[in-house]
Amino acid sequence: MSDLEDIDPFSDTLPFSDTLPYTINDDSDDSFEKEEENQLISINLNYQPEVKTQFCCQLDRDIHQGDFTIQITGAQKTTDNAGSTFITYTIKAGEQEVKRRYSEFESLRKSLMRLYPTLIVPPIPEKQSFVDYATMQGKAKEDITMIEKRKRMLQSFLNRVSKHPQLSGEHIFHKFMESNVSWNEVLHSYPLSSLPKNILQTSPANLSQSNVSPVNSSAHPPLLTPSPSQQLKKPDPKFIESEAFTRKFSNHISQNMEKTNKRIWKRLGDFSNDYAELGAIYNGFSLNESGDLANAIEKVGQAVDSTYVATGDLISSLEVEFTEPLQEYSQFASVIRQVLNYRHMKHLQMELIAETLEKQKVALDGLEKSEIEAKRIEEVLSNEHVSPASLFQENENNDNYENGHYEELFQNGDASQPTGSGHNKKLSGSKIFSVLSHTIHGIMDVDPEAARRNSIGKTRETIIQLEEALETTTEDLKKISLSIQNDLDRFQRQKIMNLKEMLIAYAKNHLKWCKKNLSNWEEAKAEVEKVQT
Amino acid sequence: MNPDQLSHSNASNAAISTAFPMTITVAEPLKEFDGTKDAFISYLITTKTTLDTFSSPTVSVRRRFQDFVWLHNSLSRDFAACVVPPLPDRHRMEYITGDRFGPEFVEKRRASLQRFLTRLSRHPTLQKSEYFRIFLESREWNRESSLYRQKKPGDGVFENLGDALLNAFSKLKKPDEKFVEIKESVDKLEENLQTIDRLYQKIIKRQTDLEVDYRDFGSSIAGLGQLETGITAPLEQFGDTISKFADAWKRMTYREENGYLAQIRDYLTYCHCVKLRDQKQVDFEDLSEYLQNALMERENLMNTGKSSTGISSFLRETVDNIKGVDQEQVKKERLQKLDSKIAELEKEVENSNDVSDQFSLEVAKEYEIFQTAKTIEMKDCLLAYADSHVEFYRQGVELWEEIIPILDDIKFQA
Numbered sequence: 001m002s003d004l005e006d007i008d009p010f011s012d013t014l015p016f017s018d019t020l021p022y023t024i025n026d027d028s029d030d031s032f033e034k035e036e037e038n039q040l041i042s043i044n045l046n047y048q049p050e051v052k053t054q055f056c057c058q059l060d061r062d063i064h065q066g067d068f069t070i071q072i073t074g075a076q077k078t079t080d081n082a083g084s085t086f087i088t089y090t091i092k093a094g095e096q097e098v099k100r101r102y103s104e105f106e107s108l109r110k111s112l113m114r115l116y117p118t119l120i121v122p123p124i125p126e127k128q129s130f131v132d133y134a135t136m137q138g139k140a141k142e143d144i145t146m147i148e149k150r151k152r153m154l155q156s157f158l159n160r161v162s163k164h165p166q167l168s169g170e171h172i173f174h175k176f177m178e179s180n181v182s183w184n185e186v187l188h189s190y191p192l193s194s195l196p197k198n199i200l201q202t203s204p205a206n207l208s209q210s211n212v213s214p215v216n217s218s219a220h221p222p223l224l225t226p227s228p229s230q231q232l233k234k235p236d237p238k239f240i241e242s243e244a245f246t247r248k249f250s251n252h253i254s255q256n257m258e259k260t261n262k263r264i265w266k267r268l269g270d271f272s273n274d275y276a277e278l279g280a281i282y283n284g285f286s287l288n289e290s291g292d293l294a295n296a297i298e299k300v301g302q303a304v305d306s307t308y309v310a311t312g313d314l315i316s317s318l319e320v321e322f323t324e325p326l327q328e329y330s331q332f333a334s335v336i337r338q339v340l341n342y343r344h345m346k347h348l349q350m351e352l353i354a355e356t357l358e359k360q361k362v363a364l365d366g367l368e369k370s371e372i373e374a375k376r377i378e379e380v381l382s383n384e385h386v387s388p389a390s391l392f393q394e395n396e397n398n399d400n401y402e403n404g405h406y407e408e409l410f411q412n413g414d415a416s417q418p419t420g421s422g423h424n425k426k427l428s429g430s431k432i433f434s435v436l437s438h439t440i441h442g443i444m445d446v447d448p449e450a451a452r453r454n455s456i457g458k459t460r461e462t463i464i465q466l467e468e469a470l471e472t473t474t475e476d477l478k479k480i481s482l483s484i485q486n487d488l489d490r491f492q493r494q495k496i497m498n499l500k501e502m503l504i505a506y507a508k509n510h511l512k513w514c515k516k517n518l519s520n521w522e523e524a525k526a527e528v529e530k531v532q533t
Numbered sequence: 534m535n536p537d538q539l540s541h542s543n544a545s546n547a548a549i550s551t552a553f554p555m556t557i558t559v560a561e562p563l564k565e566f567d568g569t570k571d572a573f574i575s576y577l578i579t580t581k582t583t584l585d586t587f588s589s590p591t592v593s594v595r596r597r598f599q600d601f602v603w604l605h606n607s608l609s610r611d612f613a614a615c616v617v618p619p620l621p622d623r624h625r626m627e628y629i630t631g632d633r634f635g636p637e638f639v640e641k642r643r644a645s646l647q648r649f650l651t652r653l654s655r656h657p658t659l660q661k662s663e664y665f666r667i668f669l670e671s672r673e674w675n676r677e678s679s680l681y682r683q684k685k686p687g688d689g690v691f692e693n694l695g696d697a698l699l700n701a702f703s704k705l706k707k708p709d710e711k712f713v714e715i716k717e718s719v720d721k722l723e724e725n726l727q728t729i730d731r732l733y734q735k736i737i738k739r740q741t742d743l744e745v746d747y748r749d750f751g752s753s754i755a756g757l758g759q760l761e762t763g764i765t766a767p768l769e770q771f772g773d774t775i776s777k778f779a780d781a782w783k784r785m786t787y788r789e790e791n792g793y794l795a796q797i798r799d800y801l802t803y804c805h806c807v808k809l810r811d812q813k814q815v816d817f818e819d820l821s822e823y824l825q826n827a828l829m830e831r832e833n834l835m836n837t838g839k840s841s842t843g844i845s846s847f848l849r850e851t852v853d854n855i856k857g858v859d860q861e862q863v864k865k866e867r868l869q870k871l872d873s874k875i876a877e878l879e880k881e882v883e884n885s886n887d888v889s890d891q892f893s894l895e896v897a898k899e900y901e902i903f904q905t906a907k908t909i910e911m912k913d914c915l916l917a918y919a920d921s922h923v924e925f926y927r928q929g930v931e932l933w934e935e936i937i938p939i940l941d942d943i944k945f946q947a
Contacts, residue, residue, distance in 0.1 A: 249760055257757065260750040267743045274736050281732060285725040288718070293908050296915055303922070493945050496764060500943040503754075503771055507933050507940060510778075514929030521926060525919035531912040533905075 059174040062094040063162045070162060070177065072155040075147050087147060089154055093177040100176065102127075104183045105154055108176050111187070112167060114195050116206045117342045118483035119167060120491050122160035123331035125153040153324060165490065166206065200225050200345055203476045206483075223469055224356065226348035233351055236481070242488065243340050250333030258326055265315060265323065272311035279305035292531040299527035303520040314513045321505035325498060336491070343480050350473040357466040364459045367452060374449065553661075555582040555654040557669070559647040562639045563595070573597050574639060576646065580669045582654075586661060592670040600668065601646060603678055607664040608653075614895035615659055616903060618652035619802045621645035641795060648799055648910075655909070656902055715900050716808060722907070723804045726797050733797075737790050744782040751775030767939050774936040781928040788921035796914045800907075807903050831871045 055061040062068050074090040078099075088099040105124050112121045158177070161167045172192065175181050186192065196202055201223050282301030286294045561577040579593045601620055609617045621642055653659050671677045751772040758768025 245760070252753070252756060252760055256753040257750075260746065260753045264743070264746045264750055267739065267746050271736075271739050271743060274732065274739055278729075278732055278736065281725065281728050285729075288721045288725060293911055296912065300915055300919060303919070496761070496943065496945045499757075499761070499764070500940060503768075504937060504940045507771075507774075507937050511930060511933035511937070514926045514933060518923065518926035518930055521919055521922040525916065525923055528912060528915045528919055531908065533909045533912060 056169070056171050057174050057178075059094055059096060059177060060169060060171070063168050063174075068094070068162065070155065070158040072151045072158070075151055087150075089151060091158065091177050093158075096177050096179045098177060098179050098181065100183065102150070102154075104176070105157070107183070107187060108173070109157075111172060111192050112161070112170065113338075114199055114205070115170065115172075115191065116167065117199055117204050118206065118339065118480050119164070119487050120332065120335050120339055121167065122157050122164070123328060123335055124157045125150050125327075126331075149319075149324065152320065153328070156324070156328065198225060199342075200349060203472060204480060204483075223349060223473065224352050226345060226352045228345065228348075230348055230352075232344070232347055236347070238485075239340060239343060239481070243337075243344075246333055246336045246340065250330065250337065253326065253330045253333060258323075258330060261323060261326060265318060268311055268315050272308050272315065275304055275308040275311065279308055296524075296528040296531050299524040303517075303524040306520045307517050310513050310516045314509055317509045318506065321509065322502050325502050329495065329498070332491070332495075336488070339484055339487075343477075343484055346473065346477050346480055350470070350477050353466060353470045353473055357463065357470055360459055360463045360466060364456065364463060367456045367459060371452060371456065374452075552655050552657040553582060553584040555580065555584060555660055557581075557647070557650040557654050559643055559650060562643055564634060565597075572634070573599075574634065574642075576643060578650070578669060584661065586666055587670060589670075594668075594670060594672070594674075596668065596674075598642070598646075600674070600678070601649065604664055604668045605649075608659055608662060611664070612659060612662065614899070615656065616807050616899045617659065618649050619806050620649055621799075637791075641791070644795065645799055648796075652803070652906055655906055712896065715896075719804055719808050719903075723801060723808075726801050726804070730794065730797055730801070733789065733794055737786055737794070740782055740786040740789075744779045744786065747775055747779040747782065751779065763945065764943055767943050770939050771936055774932050777932050778929060781925050781932070785921050785925040788924075789918070792921065793914060793918045796910070796917075800910060800914070803903075803906075807899070828875060831868065831875060 055064065070091060070093045072089050073092050075087050076090075077085055078088045078101075079085045086101050086103075088101045089105075090097065090099050106127075109121060109124055112119075161173055167173060172186055175186050176183065191205065195205065199205075279301050282297055282304055286298035286301060289297060558579045559576045560579065562574050563577075564572060565575050566572045575595045575597045577593060578596055579591070580587070581591050583590065605617060605620050608615070653665060659665060667674075667677045751774075754775065755769050755772030758765040758772070761768070
């Protein structure tokens, strides 16, 4: 049990290596379209902004040099050979241009999450709910709005990935945007093809130290998977706090901010329509009057009309510059929850392994003690000088062992021994022993000694494996926690900057709206003042 | 028309739109006899004018709603040809709810009463009436106003004809083209104003909801600031900006509802008044035709002793014969009656053309006055309306300009 207490995955004195061997197999810059199965690509681990001088492809180079933006330039309906229709989005990145559909974006994202379980992978717009689909049938106008919105949000996703210190260097991300690359092929080749179904069963791919994918070696057995409902025995307070904060944040964004924002957006839309109607009324009104008064009424009508137009602009700008980013952050909160959950599970896993290791050690202890006891009895029996009573006493000191019934059998065998030898003093102890054991064997068809020795061997093996696993998992957990902490810090910085941008956009758009309307209404007022009385 | 009115209208024929300059304000509502069941609100009426019928260029008196009603009724009765502007509704909800001393109600009424007096002050004929003078400056209100209360119904155009005749002819059988135009134009004006009124009720509600929405959103931003401890201050200020923006919405909505809409509704009742007035035009052609018939009947009666008109008179004669009524006596009496009636009618027919013309002129004049008043009133109305928007957007510009540098300053604190 003492081992568990010694484990502190969050110790600051972690001998952590910052730089890892980074191997590139950069055959050529241009012909990276050829996929080679045995490419060894190790993922860059820690972001060091000035350090990146080695790139895996042209896109990688483009992304990391200067102002680079990815654009989704179009969306079109496509029909494939099977006859199903879907929308493809045209991605333009540097000199690359390729068309991808929504499901491919989804799988890209899933892949990134599995390769980088400790990083906060940016979200993509949600799949359309069934209800949305049903209510939208035949509403072409809303269709277009929806598609435009998806275009914007998918574009934002790609750009966010390209700005992430680690994710931006991931080659499958580059392949996604490369012309003439079949995404399907990428999905079925290394490294994605060698990821296990359950990422908990191995070390996180992005934090592994070996060049060869550690997840692939069959010599390495899968790690134990804990049940998610289990409680941590020694939870990390820092991450408990992170989890709690993420919950609060997520709630506030979706229940509070998104809701109130949407209400304003909708109401401004209604207001805008009211004003369109009002403008028409004033214009009609001015036709029934004459002279200065007619001019004044007309001018007022124009001010009303321009308010209608300006409000339309305000609404669409707010949608793009505020509402959509807000939605992204609502989704980000879920992503963070998932990442923290991954760490939580790894922590549970580590504790489970440690617990299991302890149990096995105790078991081994028991087995070994039995072994020693058995040997001692043999010796004693072969000497013939020992009283049955003392034998009996020693037998009573044997502990009961949980593992295997071999030990119990053995005890019985042991227990029966002194009785036998007590009565048959003159018989050779070892002879009786072997006779008895043979008899028992005859009944059980198993050799307790061999069985025990087998057991001991297996347990020793298991213990070795568990110790390895515990070491790996403990190391992993330390790295995971650090990686997550770093990415959380990076995310926090990004979030503050984005919030700042969003609020400034909100203010600027309102300012523009006020200014435009102010000038139009001032003009109207001046025209009214001109009326001669 | 009595000579008083006639001479005045002759004079103002020449210059329809020039009333003497006169400024009237209704202010300082005061609750009198507070606590008793006789409590009422009085208003301070201040008049500034160069009109010589007034005792001094500036004069102030206190009057209550009842007094306004006296003024309105007196003018309506004696100046039947004129359009007397309407008073605010006497029977308002507030009387039932008991809120007739509430500040909003009092303010609305005050504004309405001021509009009433201002309209009167612009009317070339009405501004010079004795009733008006008494109302505006009399220090012996009870005595002077009751004098006029007893006054017999004046010799208005219609009163001379007698109610029966008036009712018989009170329909627009052959409407004058000019009046049709007038009526149509007033109709259109009414329609436009009503549409604005209706739509604005929707807009008022919308803006009120929008104000609440913005407040909620502001709170949610401030709430975010509570979570994100690095940026609590700027987010709180942002929340504050939004709250002030919501206040600005509230103010504009208030001005639109209590200023613009109130004026429009008031103006609609004025329009309605004008239209009613038009309907009272009497077809004097019919009147002269009637006179001709009466003359003919007299002739018949004198010559034949029989009434030429129909079965009923034949029957009456037969009955009379049976009864043994003295035919000669009856004939004499009837002739006498007819004579006086004819004399009356002749006089009227003589006047009728004059009156008819005079009447047309009056209506046209009133419409001119109405048009002028419309221009002034619509201008004021639209000015305040435009101004309420200008005020709102100006405040908005200020608020949003203020918050941007505060947001710009946000830096990430590690």
